Each structure stands twice: as C-alpha cells, then as structure tokens.
Amino acid sequence: MRRSKSEAIGSLVRQFLRQEGLETPLNEWRAVAAWPEIMGEAVRQYTGDIFINNQTLYVRIKSPALRANLMMAREQLVRKLNTYVGAQVIQNIHFI
Numbered sequence: 001m002r003r004s005k006s007e008a009i010g011s012l013v014r015q016f017l018r019q020e021g022l023e024t025p026l027n028e029w030r031a032v033a034a035w036p037e038i039m040g041e042a043v044r045q046y047t048g049d050i051f052i053n054n055q056t057l058y059v060r061i062k063s064p065a066l067r068a069n070l071m072m073a074r075e076q077l078v079r080k081l082n083t084y085v086g087a088q089v090i091q092n093i094h095f096i
Contacts, residue, residue, distance in 0.1 A: 023087075024089070027085050027086075027087045027089045028052045028089055030084075030085045030089075031052065031057065031081050031082075031084070031085050031089045031090055032050050032051065032052060032057070034081060034084045034085065035047065035050055035057075035059065035081070037084075038077075038080055038081060038084060043066065043070075046061055046062045046063045046066050047059060047060065047061060047062070048060030048061070048062060052089070052090065055089065055090055055091040055092070056090070056091065056092045056093070056094055057078075057081070057090045057092070057093045057094070058093075058094050058096055059093060059094075059095055059096070060095075060096050061095050061096075067095045070093075070095055071095055074092070074093050077093055078090050078091065078092065078093055
C-alpha cells in the first residue's frame with residue numbers, strides 16, 4: 001500500500017527536534033564542533049575551551065597575537081559558523 005503523504009526522513013527528524021526543543025542545543029553543539037574544522041590546524045593548536053552562552057561563542061585562545069587577529073575577523077567568523085550550521089546560532093564571539 002502506497003501512502004500519498006510521504007515526507008523525507010530528514011524533514012521529519014528536524015520537525016521532531018524543533019517540537020521537542022532540541023534543535024537549538026544541537027545547532028550549538030554543531031557550531032562548537034565546527035570551530036576546529038573551519039579555523040584549521042594552526043588555530044586549533046592555540047584553542048582551549050569553547051562554549052556557547054546566550055548566542056555568544058566563547059573561545060579561549062592561548063596566544064595574545066592570535067587573539068588580536070581573530071578579534072578583527074569576528075564578524076566573518078560569526079557568518080562562517082552560522083552558514084556551516086545552517087542556522088542563526090551565534091550572534092557574537094568573545095575571545096578569552
């Protein structure tokens with residue numbers, strides 16, 4: 001028997017996550033996990049703790065020179081991470 005109202009499984013999973021309030025935490029986790037991939041090995045080596053609180057990504061950078069360079073590129077990094085995740089998860093990045 002063929003059903004006339006078929007939906008893609010990905011669409012159903014996204015709908016379930018949204019209904020259960022799990023979509024935002026999942027996207028936040030994806031943004032944190034994407035940091036090393038987007039920034040590359042050189043930056044990953046100087047990166048410490050990474051977490052999100054109130055749509056702000058907090059990243060501990062061990063090099064003051066690198067921290068200063070990343071601060072200047074903050075807006076581009078926000079756009080890259082949000083594009084990678086596919087949602088508006090981050091509004092600001094704070095380097096500590």
